Amino acid sequence: MSIKFENVGIAVRDLEATIAFFTDLGLIVLGRDTVSGQWADTAVGLDGNHANIAMLQTPDGSGRLELFEYLHPEAIETEPTQPHEIGMHRVAFSVDDLDEALEIAARHGCHPLRGVATYEDVYKLTYVRGPSGILVMLAQELTKS
Numbered sequence: 001m002s003i004k005f006e007n008v009g010i011a012v013r014d015l016e017a018t019i020a021f022f023t024d025l026g027l028i029v030l031g032r033d034t035v036s037g038q039w040a041d042t043a044v045g046l047d048g049n050h051a052n053i054a055m056l057q058t059p060d061g062s063g064r065l066e067l068f069e070y071l072h073p074e075a076i077e078t079e080p081t082q083p084h085e086i087g088m089h090r091v092a093f094s095v096d097d098l099d100e101a102l103e104i105a106a107r108h109g110c111h112p113l114r115g116v117a118t119y120e121d122v123y124k125l126t127y128v129r130g131p132s133g134i135l136v137m138l139a140q141e142l143t144k145s
Contacts, residue, residue, distance in 0.1 A: 007055070007064035008091055012132040013077075015052050015069035021108045021131050022065065025093065025101060025138075027056040030064070034071075048072050058093070065091065080133030083113075090127060090135035098124050098140035105130070105138070118142070 012018040023029060036050035050072040056065045069075075081087065095101040098116065105111065105128050112126040119125060125139035 007066045009066040009068060010088075010091070010132070010134060011068045011070060011075060012134070013069070013075065014131060015054060015067055017108070018067050018131040018134075019054055019056070021105070021110065022056050022067075024104045024108070025095070027058060027065065030055040030057050036072075046073060063093075080129060081135060083127065083135065090137050092137035092139065095138050095140055098126070098138055101138045101140075102126070102128070105136075110136075 010018075019029060032052070032054045034050070034052050036048075040049040040051075041047055050070070052069045052071065054067045056067065057063065081089070083089065093101075102112065102116075108131065110128045110130050112128055114126075116124055116126045122142055123139045124142055125137060128136050128138065130136040
């Protein structure tokens with residue numbers, strides 16, 4: 001059997017704000033749509049499923065995020081996930097300049113959870129709380145091979 005990673009899907013409170021955050025960091029919007037109907041109900045497992053969606057991709061094409069803003073059923077607010085909770089943990093991105101990425105994140109009101117760490121002189125990294133409480137790891141490689 002062959003398997004290929006496609007994307008990570010994230011339900012968000014505000015699609016436009018989330019798109020702005022990720023595109024400012026460098027992701028590209030591949031497409032947008034509104035989904036509903038029997039096929040969507042069956043695939044997602046929700047009756048009356050109706051959502052605005054956007055597919056974003058890293059510039060190198062290696063990763064995709066599919067963002068959903070539910071119109072029906074009404075989105076359920078939950079507490080933002082903590083790094084040690086079971087379940088969806090975080091989305092991680094490599095960046096060329098962590099300081100610049102953090103300046104961009106700050107313009108969206110998103111700041112490191114605790115600061116910037118250095119992992120074995122290989123990566124400088126941090127977690128920020130993005131739009132809709134999404135945990136986003138940003139990492140800059142310190143050594144290029």
